[in-house]
Amino acid sequence: MVQRAYQSIRSGFPMKLVASALLLITAPAIATEQEELRRFQIESKPADEALIEFASQGNLTVVFPYSLVKDIQANALQGYLPASDAITRLLADTRLQAQISEDNQIIVSEKPQVPPEPQSLFERFIDFVRGDDNLIKIEPAKAISPYEHIMVRGYRASIRESQNIKRESDVVLDNIQAVEIGKLPDQNLAESLQRIAGVAIDRAEGEGQFVTVRGFGPEFNRVLLNGRQMATDNLGREFSFDTLASEIVSGVNVYKTQNAQQQSGSIGATIDVQTARPLSIPHFQFVGSVKGLYDRNSRDFSPQYSALISNTWHNNRFGALLAFNEQQRDARIDEAQIDGWLVNTNIPAEQISNPSDNIFVPRNYDQRVRFDERRRTGTTLVLQYRPDDTLELVADALHTRLDVSTNATSMGHWFTSSNLEQVSMDEQGTAVSFVQNIGHATDFHARTFDRPAKIDAVGLNVDWQPESAFAWELDWSLSRAEIADTEGAANALSLIGYLNRSRFALQEGYLLPRIDGFESAEPNVVDANGFPSGVSHYLDPSNGRAHVMLRRGWHIQDEVQQFRIDGNWDDAFAQPFYLDFGYQFTEQMKTNTRYDNEANARHCQYCGYFDTPDIPDDFQSVFSAGEDFLSGVSGHHWIPKQWLRHDSEPLFSFLESYGNSDLGVAKRGSSFAVTEQINAAYVDFVLNQPLLNKPFTLHAGLRFEHTKVHIAGFIEQLQRLDILDQTELGPVTGSLQPVTFENRYRNWLPSLNAKWELSDELTSRFAWSRSLTRPTISQLSPGVTLNTTRQGGDLRASSGNTQLHPFESENLDIALEYYYQQSSYLSLGFFVKRVSNFITTQSNTVVFGDVTDPSTGDDPAAPDNNDSLAEFDLVQPQNGEQAKV
Secondary structure, three states: OOOOOOOOOOOOOOOEEEEOOOOOOOOOOOOOOOOEEEEEEEEOOOOHHHHHEEEEEHOOOOOEEHHHOOOOEEEEEEEEEHHHHHHHHOOOOOEEEEEEEOOOEEEEEEEEOOOOOOOOHHHHHHHHHHHHOOOOOOOOOOOOOOOOOOOOOOOOHHHHHHHHHHHHHOOOEEEEEOOOOOOOOOOOHHHHHHHOOEEEEEEEEEEEEEEEEEEEEEHHHHEOOOEEOOOOOOOOOOOOOHHOOOEEEEEEEEEEOOOOOOOOOOOOOOOEEEEEHHHOOOOOEEEEEEEEEEEEEOOEEEEEEEEEEEEEEEOOOOOEEEEEEEEEEEEEEEEEEEEEEEOOOOOOHHHOOOOOOOEEOOEEEEEEEEEEEEEEEEEEEEEEEEOOOOOEEEEEEEEEEEEEEEEEEEEEEOHHHHHHEEEEOOOEEEEEEEOOOOEEHHHHHHHHEEEEEEEEEEOOOOOOOOOOEEEEEEEEEEEEEEEEEEHHHHHHOOOOOOOOOOOEEEEOOOOOOOEEEEOOOOOOOOOOOOEEEEOOOOOHHHHHEEEEEEEEEEEEEEEEEEEEEEEEEEEOOOEEEEEEEEEEEEEEEEEEEEEEOOOHHHHOHHHOOOOOOOOOOOEEEEEOOOOOOOOOOHHHHHHHOEEEOOOHHHHHHHHHHHHHOOOOOEOOOOOEEEEEEEEEEEEEEEEOOOOOEEEEEEEEEEEEEEEEEEEEEEEEEEEEEOOOOEEEEEEEEEEEEEEEEEEEEEOOOOOOOOEEEEOOOOEEEEEEEEEEEOOHHHHHOEEEEEEEOOOOOEEEEEEEEOOOOOOOEEEEEEEEEEEEEEEEEEEEEEEEEEEEEEEEEEEEEOOOOEEOOOOOOOOOOOOOOOOEEEOOOEEEEEEEEEOOO
């Protein structure tokens, strides 16, 4: 949005006279019955700056004593209003008032003090319950100076400022403002956003990471930083809020309706994160904090530091702001999980007591404790220069780094459908109890979930008003995000286990399943060759055998470059019509490179739980999760609280040295790169004309966008499946073959936003628009990933779709807002979204050439001529569905 500059004449006397050059010659009559409508676009800022900007934008004369207005925060002001109405709104809820003199000057003075009416005890109690500002009545003392006042600070001031921004907006939005410089209401940005109606958050290791708005997940919401698209450290478009420290944020706007000026990509909402600017913080300011965070699970304190320094020079013409923050957090996360359910796999029919049309079997059952160490550091630099009253330049830079190091220890049991016995189903076909004696193992895992993410962003903004009726805003930005994981540490797994048996049971009324029978082995437990393999107690490290050793991760590189130019032309048509227009170019280049050691079963060189290599007993030790492990979950009393723990890196090194083997990673065929270019142009016609003598504003706009997508990836052809042990099949693939694809599409996005102020307290809104969300980048991968290759028919694969088109949504919003108190309002909203081209997941059964499943023939332990073709369930996204929200 183009913001007005101002012209001013300042003197060294206690009074300030502010006017435009034209106004010094002929001042318009602003107190007539039919006042001229003037356009105002003023952020909430110190009153002296706001009044100067008010004078410039309205082409008016405003007189005020500086000593009167200092330390007062004026309200935000936006829209086409008569001057008398506008100045009243600008100074609402302050101790200031404005009057129009005989020579048409606006003179600002202090409101006369009115002695409060006596309150009954009951009235004071009601004020306490609703948090009224007048709860404590203090008789005014005799003034030492003529302008004593009380500043409202803290949460109430934040809420009041947010309310003013919401009220003055021409679209449906919600807003959060920092309590003070560098202080949002919550320690995490995502957690602050969940204060807004319709916003929910997803957590990672206990910290808010993604947001969902109006039921639409993170990939449906566009996140901007100072109006600019940010690169992300994820495989798709979704933005991780835990990469930004809340200390650098001055406010967040959540736009729930669309207008032509807004960037596309948000069926849910557009979330614009605003950082502080030095000229909005007059004079020298320093804010610092030192905090400690206590995690109850880990029983440890983690330090947090932040500092912000800002100053202005040359009569508030030039300013600089520097902020730094560091946050450390050590946490423990206790988990029990089932990693999906297998559907209609080949359970022996004679083992099912009550067959069902569809059968669902748990893939596994794990108990896990994760130890999470997070360190986030960030630095922000902002330079702001206002050389004269028609030009403003802002240059800013941001660097943030999030290092997450997670080590987990767990005990797990994986189930093979073809070996299940005594299977019992519920009415929905879910296996609620079964036994497995063959092809089953007790496993102890060591896992890592590392996330070394960093984001860098720079930008330059120019706001220029060469003429009183014409204004331009130019903005350029570049942001880069990266997760540099080329060693597979983001999802690494080492495993020590042994062949065993277990009994699984889900009992009604309990969330956690009961699993037992694994504590000690019996003679009917056999190894991969069919020989008896009886072992001692499950906590005896001498039972330990090698098995799967996995390294998996992504090297993610994302770069977003944007340029936009916005114009505002007040004289394009006769009043009360105005015109906003603009152009924007966006280029995003994202490279997702997959590294793992699963190619040609490299990860499974020691699969099978064989006696060799003999893992030294001192590699493992007994881990106690504690008697309070998952104590808040029903069924916790029967789950095991102890298992064996080991470190993964010593085990990797031991196995590689034992057989001179290589367990390292290689680049895989699921790697791909996407380059997306978007050219967009818009026009927005604005009408500001009273309707039935009530202020009414209408925006009618149209945005056109042309999108070009270039995709480069690989095809990795499956050649055969090899038997690795009693449970696993190993895929053997050929060399990587590069492929490229292109896609283009055009979209017309009309919008209509109306705001009608029915009274001083009541505002109604109506909005209709068409919006879109492009396919998340991870859905565009051309390669096929073999997700699961297990015996018993558990063969699963996934792929992207290079020809996906964006989601398109037709949106209707109706809202009624009642501002009944300075810091309180009631809002009633209704919305409908009709989404077409909805991307859903389609599952098909496919075969890869003549590749067979070697575990299906006459000899389940070796390939033979009667083996059947390997049928994979291939999951792939596709367009076509419609949805209504």
